[in-house]
Amino acid sequence: xxxxxxxxxxxxFGGLRAVNAVDISVEKGQLxxxxxxxxxxxxxxxxxLTGVYQPDEGAILLDGVNLTGKKTIDICKAGIARTFQNxxxxxxxxxxxxxxxxxxxxxxxxxxxxxxRLPRYHKVEKEMNExxxxxxxxxxxxxxxxxxxxxxxxxxxxxxxxxRAMATAPKLLLLDEPAAGMNPNETKELMDTIGFVRxxxxxxxxxxxxxxxxxxxxCEKLTVLNFGEVLAQGDTQEVLNNPEVITAYLGE
Amino acid sequence: xxxxxxxxxxxxDMITYAMVILAYIVVQVLVSTGHVSSLIQGLLVPFCTYxxxxxxxxxxxxxxxxxxLGHAGFMCVGAFSSxxxxxxxxxxxPGGLRFFLAILIGAAAAALVGFLVGIPVLRLRGDYxxxxxxxxxxxxxxxxxxxxxxxxxxGVHFSMKDALSLNMEEDGLMLIKGAQGVTGTPNDSNFTIxxxxxxxxxxxxxxxxxxxxxxxxxxxxxxxxxxxxxxxxVTKYKLIAFTLSASLAGVAGVLYAHNLSTLNALxxxxxxxxxxxxxxxxxxxGIGNMRGSIIAAVLLTLLPEVLRGLSDYRMLIYAIVLIAMxxxxxxxxxxxxxxxxxxxxxxxxxxxxxxx
Amino acid sequence: MSFVxxxxxxxxxxxxxxxxxxxxxxxYGIAKMLNFAHGDVIMIGGYVVFVxxxxxxxxxxxxxxxxxxxxxxxxxVIERVAYRPLRGxxxxxxxxxxxxxxxxxxxxxxxxxxxxxxAFTNVVxxxxxxxxxxxxxxxxxxxxxxxxxxxxxxxxxLFVKKTKIGRAMTAVSEDKGAAQLMGINVNGTIAITFAIGxxxxxxxxxxxxxxxxxxxxxxxSMPGIxxxxxxxxxxxxxxxxxxxGGILLGVIENLSKAYISSQLSDAIVFxxxxxxxxxxxxxxxxxxxxxxx
Numbered sequence: 034x035x036x037x038x039x040x041x042x043x044x045x046f047g048g049l050r051a052v053n054a055v056d057i058s059v060e061k062g063q064l065x066x067x068x069x070x071x072x073x074x075x076x077x078x079x080x081x082l083t084g085v086y087q088p089d090e091g092a093i094l095l096d097g098v099n100l101t102g103k104k105t106i107d108i109c110k111a112g113i114a115r116t117f118q119n120x121x122x123x124x125x126x127x128x129x130x131x132x133x134x135x136x137x138x139x140x141x142x143x144x145x146x147x148x149x150r151l152p153r154y155h156k157v158e159k160e161m162n163e164x165x166x167x168x169x170x171x172x173x174x175x176x177x178x179x180x181x182x183x184x185x186x187x188x189x190x191x192x193x194x195x196x197r198a199m200a201t202a203p204k205l206l207l208l209d210e211p212a213a214g215m216n217p218n219e220t221k222e223l224m225d226t227i228g229f230v231r232x233x234x235x236x237x238x239x240x241x242x243x244x245x246x247x248x249x250x251x252c253e254k255l256t257v258l259n260f261g262e263v264l265a266q267g268d269t270q271e272v273l274n275n276p277e278v279i280t281a282y283l284g285e
Numbered sequence: 286x287x288x289x290x291x292x293x294x295x296x297x298d299m300i301t302y303a304m305v306i307l308a309y310i311v312v313q314v315l316v317s318t319g320h321v322s323s324l325i326q327g328l329l330v331p332f333c334t335y336x337x338x339x340x341x342x343x344x345x346x347x348x349x350x351x352x353x354l355g356h357a358g359f360m361c362v363g364a365f366s367s368x369x370x371x372x373x374x375x376x377x378x379p380g381g382l383r384f385f386l387a388i389l390i391g392a393a394a395a396a397l398v399g400f401l402v403g404i405p406v407l408r409l410r411g412d413y414x415x416x417x418x419x420x421x422x423x424x425x426x427x428x429x430x431x432x433x434x435x436x437x438x439x440g441v442h443f444s445m446k447d448a449l450s451l452n453m454e455e456d457g458l459m460l461i462k463g464a465q466g467v468t469g470t471p472n473d474s475n476f477t478i479x480x481x482x483x484x485x486x487x488x489x490x491x492x493x494x495x496x497x498x499x500x501x502x503x504x505x506x507x508x509x510x511x512x513x514x515x516x517x518x519v520t521k522y523k524l525i526a527f528t529l530s531a532s533l534a535g536v537a538g539v540l541y542a543h544n545l546s547t548l549n550a551l552x553x554x555x556x557x558x559x560x561x562x563x564x565x566x567x568x569x570x571g572i573g574n575m576r577g578s579i580i581a582a583v584l585l586t587l588l589p590e591v592l593r594g595l596s597d598y599r600m601l602i603y604a605i606v607l608i609a610m611x612x613x614x615x616x617x618x619x620x621x622x623x624x625x626x627x628x629x630x631x632x633x634x635x636x637x638x639x640x641x
Numbered sequence: 642m643s644f645v646x647x648x649x650x651x652x653x654x655x656x657x658x659x660x661x662x663x664x665x666x667x668x669y670g671i672a673k674m675l676n677f678a679h680g681d682v683i684m685i686g687g688y689v690v691f692v693x694x695x696x697x698x699x700x701x702x703x704x705x706x707x708x709x710x711x712x713x714x715x716x717x718v719i720e721r722v723a724y725r726p727l728r729g730x731x732x733x734x735x736x737x738x739x740x741x742x743x744x745x746x747x748x749x750x751x752x753x754x755x756x757x758x759x760a761f762t763n764v765v766x767x768x769x770x771x772x773x774x775x776x777x778x779x780x781x782x783x784x785x786x787x788x789x790x791x792x793x794x795x796x797x798x799l800f801v802k803k804t805k806i807g808r809a810m811t812a813v814s815e816d817k818g819a820a821q822l823m824g825i826n827v828n829g830t831i832a833i834t835f836a837i838g839x840x841x842x843x844x845x846x847x848x849x850x851x852x853x854x855x856x857x858x859x860x861x862s863m864p865g866i867x868x869x870x871x872x873x874x875x876x877x878x879x880x881x882x883x884x885x886g887g888i889l890l891g892v893i894e895n896l897s898k899a900y901i902s903s904q905l906s907d908a909i910v911f912x913x914x915x916x917x918x919x920x921x922x923x924x925x926x927x928x929x930x931x932x933x934x
Contacts, residue, residue, distance in 0.1 A: 083514060109516035117514075123507035125573075126500070134504045137497065138516045144525060147496025148489050154496065161497075179293075201515050352733050354740075405919040412675040413918060415736055416869055420911035427908035445902065557862075561740060568737055601748040607741035608723055615734035616726040 034097060036061040036237050037113075037205050042081060042091035051077045052261045055091075057239075059205070059254075064231055065239045066252030066269065070281060073258040075241045076118055079207050083115050084108045096204060110138060112204035116194040118213060118241075124183030128174060128193055131182050132165040135200025140164075165200065171233065172196045172226065188219040192226060199234065206230070208240040212247050220244060224251050249273060257281065298491045301576045302484060308583075309480045324590060330544040333479025334360075334537045335586055337486050339566040339578040341533035344490055346564070347573030348499065349526040350506030351407070355418030356534045357559035358425040361550055362398050363391035363535025364542035365429055368470040369460045371543065373436055375471055384473035388482070388539050395535020396528050398425075403527040407520060422560055429550040434461040466549035467542070474543040482540060483579070486533050490575060493529065502526045565603050568610055646777055647899045648892060653783035653852060655891020656790050660845040661868030662875070662883035663793060664838040670878035671814045671834045674732070677739035678719060680865015681746035682839050686712045686846030687856050688750060691759055701764035709843040716839025717832055725828060743862070750858035761854040764847060782852045789848065793841065794884050801880070806833060814878070867894075870914045876927025885925060 037059040044052050052074040059065045067075050080086045082093060084105040092101045100108055123131050140161050142153045169175045172192045177185060182193060191211055198206055211227065212220045224247055230236050242248050248255065248269070255272040257264040265275045272278060312329065315321045338360055345353045367387040374383055406417045433444045437457030444450040448462060461467055493499045501522045504512040513519055542548050552558060566585060570577030589599045613619050661683060668676045686708045693704040723742050727735045767781035801807035809830045812820040821827050849864060850856050867890060875886025890910060898906040917924065 085510070105513040106516045106518055109514060115514055117511065121508045121511035121514075123504045123511065125507050126503055130500055130503075133497075134500045134512070134517070135515045137501055140497070142497060144493070144496065144498040147498055148492045150492055157497075197511075197515060346733070350731075350733065352736055402915075405915060409918055409922055412669075412732060412736060413873065413922075416675070416866070416873070417915055417918060419866065420870065420914050424908040424911050427905055431902065431904040445905070557866075561744065564737065564740065597752065600744065601752065604741050604745035604748055608738055608745065611734050611738040611741065612723070612726045615730040617729045618726060 035059060036063075036096055037082075037239065038094040039078075039082070040092045040094070042078070042088055042093065044077065044081060044086055044089050050261055052081065052088075055256075055258070055261075055263055057256050057263075057266075059237060059239055061237050062231070062235060063237055063254060064227070064252050065237075066248045066255045067239060067241045067258065068243070068248055068255060069258035069264070074261040075258055076209060077261075078258075079115060079209055079241065082108070082207060083113060109201055109203075112202075113207065114198035114201045114203035114205075115207035116191070116198055116209055116211060118209040120190050120194055122182040122190055122194060122197070124181065126182060127178065128169065128180050128182055128185065129162070129165055129178040131193060131197050132168050132200045133161050135197040136161050136164060139202060168196050168200055171199075171229075188215060188222070191215070191223065195226070195230065199230065199236075204237065206236050206238045208238060208242075210241050210243065212242060212244045220247055223247070227251060245273070294495060298495075301487060301491070301579070304576065305480065305483055305487065305579065309477075312476070325587075328586065328590065329476040330474055330479050330540060332583055332586055333476065333483055334541045334544075335563070335566065335582040336483050336579050337540065338534050338537035338563050339570065339582040340483075340486050340490055340575055341530045341537065342563050343567045343570070343573065343575055343578045344493075344530040344533070345527060346567050347571075348494055348506065349502055349523060349530070351523070351527070352415040352564075353418040353527075353530070354415050354557065354560045354564070355402070355420075355422035355425075356530075356563050357555045357557070358418070358422030359395045359399055359531040359534035360538035360541065360559075361422075361425050361429065361555035363395040363532075363538030364548060364555070365461065365467065365538075365550070366394035366535075367391035367539040368467045368542040368548050369434065371471050371473065372460055372467060372469055373458070375469075380471065380473055383471070384478070384543065387473070387543065388536055391535045391539035391542075392532040393535075395538065396532030399531020399534075400524065400528045403524045403531075407523040407527060419557060419560070422555070422557060426550045426552070426555055429461070429466075430464045432461050433459075433463050435459045464549070466547060468547045470542055470546060470548060472543060472546065474540050479540055482536060486536065487575060487579075489529070489533070493526075498522065498525060562603075565607055568607055572614075643899075647895050649777070649779055649783065651892035651895030652888060653780060653786065653891070654895055655871075655888035656783065656786040657845060657849045657852060657887075658864065658868045658871045658891050659790050659884045659887025660786065660793070660841065660848060661864060662872040662887045663790075663797065663880065664841040664845065665869050665872045666875075666877055666880060666883040667797070667834055667841070668838045669872065671810050672724070672831045673814070674724065674735045675739060675869070676724075676835075676838070677736065677865075678742040678746055679838065679842055680861035680863075680868070681743050681750075682712050682715060682719075682842040682861070683846040683849060683865065684750060684856075684858060684861030685715060685746060686843035687761065687850040687860060688754055688759075689843070690764065690847050690850070691761055691856055694764065695759075695762060701766070705764070705844070705847050708847060709840045712839040712843035712846070713836045716835040716842070720832055720835040725831075728828075743865075747858045747862065754858065756857065759856040761850040761856045763851045763854060780852070782848065786848045786852065789844065790884060793844075794880055797837075797880050806830065810834060867910060870910065873914060873924055874917050876924030879924070879926040882924060882926035 035058040039055055039057045042052060042055040055078060067078065069075055077086065081088050084103055087102055092099060094100065095111055095113060098111060100111055123134060140157050142157045146154050166175060166178065169178055172195065174189060174193060174196060177189060185193060212223055215223060227238065228251055231238055252269050254267065255269050256266045257272060257278050259281045264281055265272045265278050316326060338356055342353065342356045345351055367390050370390050371383055371387045402421050406414050431445050433448050433451055435442045435451045435453045435457050437454040439454060442451040442453055448459065501517045504517055505519050505522055509519060566582040567578050569585065570581030661679065664679050665676065668674065689708040689711045690704045693699040693707055694701055719742055723738050724735065727738055763782065769781050770779040770784065801810060809825045812823065812825055813827050813830045817827050868887065871886040871890040872883050874890060875882030893913060894906050894910050897909040901909065
């Protein structure tokens, strides 16, 4: 059974059919790419998957559990984490605290225990610090732990956003244009990071990307969207050689 | 590195606590050696009141990232609920216990009202929150000014019309007399209690900020959508922070009420202007900076007393300083300029981190 | 008959609120900021008319025009000095600054004109309308205010829909960045919005003071806040919403003063705001906007 399945997913904004009859099926452990020209509905699909928008039609299944109509935080708890096209960090908080906030639902003590600094506060905070530092190390961010997130260099901000998403211990990670605004060197480094995340955490990743080099380099399967509908779907090389896809991307 | 970070925030908090204690000792020494005029001595408890309510508001503005213009209203709730309690139990229990319970009652009443106001309001966008809290402050003031409350052998009576319609027995005790407010509240508060309450407020707020709950609240402030995406329940954490902030403002009200024998809900102590004044403290001290709020609250309360000649211009100066501070601190151009300046100063001192 | 009289008084008050609310709604709709100082611009407008009419003996019509010019300049200066540097900053920062400006205007007025109440002379030179042998009196100010309101409302709607500047305003309200790319001068458009809003404030000031002839530095503050409530009530950003919200609010305030309690009328008005926001956060005629992710 596929880890993520969307069935006949659709949404309209006013008269515009932004996403129509989209079926995507991502197997566990896959690195799956979602590509398409600007305005094809890629980010809208992410927003549907994470409950930012509610679909007019269709269903979303994660590991066989129906998530259609669920709220964002419940979807997060069910195991979908994401990054954003325009980075959304907690800019005024430290890098470490960004990740610790991602751990929020996995470590618990009450507000009163926190205010009174009861033993459980110290114990859980210590565990959270260790876990967060471990994650920061994976992404090579440990030396920035003290920095305010907004003061990080751009490339590191992207990584921190992935680290924060990983802190929620998701089953599925959604990356929205992770290479946007990066130079070729940074993109190369990012590809390594994404590959490493997949292997190290045994993670399933669905990513939106424009950078064809990145897509063909790491994605095993692709779905190409055009005007909100699926244009082509299948193995990466096959899809990229599909004449229709080439037309949609390069024009006639 | 990790250790260092924790030490840094703890150290920062400790400095704040030490500052308050030091200020207390200095004032006590000055008072006992007769260096403090009776005018300033009379201001010591109000100082504490303003400091507490400024810290409380800073929790809402700086940590939650929402603007409340109704904190004077929460103060008012805390003041009146506790004053009524203390008056009713004037002879029933010893002063210490009575004041302790009064603080709890004031805090609880303000928290309850904060919670009830917060439910509808915190779902709204920032500007609406400001205007609704303002509206709420006015509602509270209006209601208290129209409220008559008394107690006699038959129990508690209340009316929104006048004292006569309470139908009290001869032995009855008037608790709230409409616009005349509460008279005869026992004078239970003093400077030492005020400072202790400041310290407790500080400990609560600073520990809150550095806790799991505090991080959730700040993540909502920094980016609501991202916070939701990592499973933070936005409404819940906003409500927790707002309720806590309201209840601390209520404590400030308790302190205020027990320093006066007559308590009225006037525009100048519990109205919109008071809320703005508290906001001025917070903005001048630095949004999100608790130590700054304390310093600003004390300085701005002290200054007009020291500079009597300027009293006509006081509010005018506050207004100008408020605008200037906001533009200097928050204008995108000013932020950019300061960043450049900082980079220029630190350039060369710090190794480049990018290669790491 | 007394009910009708209270109702008419309510409409009279409400039409003043509506006029102020129009200014709020214009600025909020386009600049996306709550211009807290709007009520105080009204107060300044009132003082200008007071000084020119009672002090210098000018013709009321000339005084109104001078007052409109003064408020327009004031509005544009406030926007340029206090608000424009904060374009792009957090809404919280802008709101606090606006509160600062409101405070500044009040205190400047306090220093210049003093805290004593000035008796304002009614500048509407028409007789009151008496119906049913004088049992029901409709003040001429009320009639004028309602008429002025309707004219302004229609004028504003046409202006926004039909003129180039009006369409630029709509564009700026939708998306500042995109409007800029389309060659619209965003700062200029917002400045014009403030100019219009402030000149409306001058008119509102004159009519407010004619209907309730007591002028102090705080005259604008409470009506300003209530007018904002009215704008929210009707749906902020909507021109007809401001009008309907204003009238309704005035009527509710007056009827609760008459039939419930004069002390609690403000509390009732504000409670209505809270209830409206609870039930329909966008107000009666407001549009829902979703944040783009």
